[in-house]
Amino acid sequence: MRFSARSHALPASPIRRLEPFAAEAREKGKKIYPLHIGQPDIETPELFFETLRKFDSKTLAYGTSQGDLDLIDRIVEYYAKFGIPIEREDLLVTNGGSEALNFAVSIACDPGDSILVPEPFFPAYAAFAASANAEIRPITTLAEEGFHLPSRGEIEKLIDTSTRAILLSHPGNPTGVVYTEEEVKMLSDIAREHDLLLIADEVYREFVYMDEPYLSFGNIERIRDRLVIVDSVSKRYSACGARIGCLVSKNREFISLGLKYCQARGCSPTLEQLGAAALYETPDSYLSEVNEEYRKRRDILFEGLNGIPGIVCRKPEGAFYIMARLPVDDAEKFIIWMLQEFSVDGETVMAAPAEGFYATPGLGSSEIRMAYVLKEEDLKRAVELLAKGISAYPGRTDR
Ligand SMILES: Cc1ncc(COP(=O)(O)O)c(C=O)c1O
Incomplete structure (x- = not known):
């Protein structure tokens, strides 16, 4: 065969x-x-397990493809705390950040397209790019420079007509890099100028050990129409097995395309969405x-x-x-x-x-x-x- x-x-x-x-x-x-x-x-916060224990329906039914509205509302409130204004309609619940990444890369790329990714990167990025027949154009970063980005000129040299998106994790897996305000703004400007989607994988948002404040790509107003944030409860609440993540974007076309992927896979797990909604109640x-x-x-x-x-x-x-x-x-x-x-x-x-x-x-x-x-x-x-x-x-x- x-x-x-x-x-x-x-x-x-x-x-x-x-x-x-x-x-x-x-x-x-x-x-x-x-x-x-x-x-x-x-x-994992006990609230997660307590919530699951209280579940008393006789049937474990499908949920909606977009995701449980209670969970979505909690995530909307969570983002508001970071000054990132999103609404229900800007969010799709996914089976972990992994599925969110897979969908985002598929939506961004046709076969033969390319995406810019600072390397070293989370290896699943390469798998998702390969499954979309897209190519990763690496922005090489070095341990000696703390894995911070090269100049704007160096990055722009990698862009051609096949380039569709910039994908990165911030804070970074595996590098531990947290991009500076200048870097976040530089990438945002590059995305705008070259009409690229910016896929910001921020699943480690709370894991920052520097004194300077963390700047999310969601805080950059001028790229809201071309930004996709990938998020997850896996690391934040030590709930990797829940497999609950999300895609967040103000770009309505992106969300409506994403919804078709969500419909194709049915829904995210019903019980884990309940538990995840409770996780967002965890005290800071x-x-x-x-x-x-x-x-x-x-x-x-x-x-x-x-x-x-x-x-x-x-x-x-x-x-x-x-x-x-x-x-x-x-x-x-x-x-x-x-x-x-x-x-x-x-x-x-x-x-x-x-x-x-x-x-x-x-x-x-x-x-x-x-x-x-x-x-x-x-x-x-x-x-x-x-x-x-x-x-x-x-x-x-x-x-
Ligand atoms: C940078 C990054 N993004 C996304 C994920 C996927 O997380 P999950 O699918 O468990 O939500 C991981 C997991 O290790 C990760 O390191």
Whole structure:
């Protein structure tokens, strides 16, 4: 049987691809500290579960394709707190931020079109672009520059008649970058001048550790007609398994096209939408405590990594990831070796190889991405194991 070339070309997730090696190591009794995936260990607010327990209908029915209006109203109120004026009609509930991204890229691009994406980027972007037969034009950013953007001129050089959109995460996964006001305004101006859609993936909006205030693309009035915000409860409320996200846009044509995708997939899960509506009632103190916790973890991981000879990394400004260049021949080989060959007292650590976070061939091959989603003692132990692993690894390049 023949399957589509498009499906064959779809990149496998560098975050999940090495899971079989981890499963095998676990089967052999190894304990693995998982730094490869952004699955927070923070508790989901109890309100979510309480709400689900109270559900007493005899039938679990379909909801509307746009999404549960109670949830939509809560999200509208949430945005108002950030000074982002949206109405019910500007919002579509999706099955996680992932589905929102998939729809947004499909709506933006015909086959052969291109989108600008700062690299390294969240690898699902490449999968969604590939499934729309669109090309990612990477805006390469560097650890040495804290993954901030190059000049406007450098970015504009990448634009041609095939370019339809700019897609980015802010705060950034995997870079931890939080774009400055100048950068947010520069990208907004580029989008306006070149008639591009701006897809701002802001699922980490609350995870910012700098003193300067965070500026959402939703706060830039002059791009409201060409802005799509991708959002999710996954990280904000540590509710990754709820699979509830949304698309927000003032562009009514975008929303009406998006609604057709929502209709095709029926609706988002009924129970989880109820739970998500309750999550938006969570007191702000929950978010500030979580922020404080991640700031602490970031400092522990960053300082720990800085103490390992040969590692290059920069302190992330937001989200909960860190990119690090290792003194190894190949990061993926190193991670597999850590799972198969290495352990200290039956323990090892797992990270994500970073090559799949880049579109430019050859970049990222000696880099890993780590998520600081473990508690303090576990993070410290993970760093210790990583240091010992690097020093014992046969493919070390700085000996
Ligand atoms: C930048 C970014 N966007 C979107 C998502 C998707 O989130 P979800 O589909 O769980 O809402 C993730 C998940 O890791 C992410 O890191």
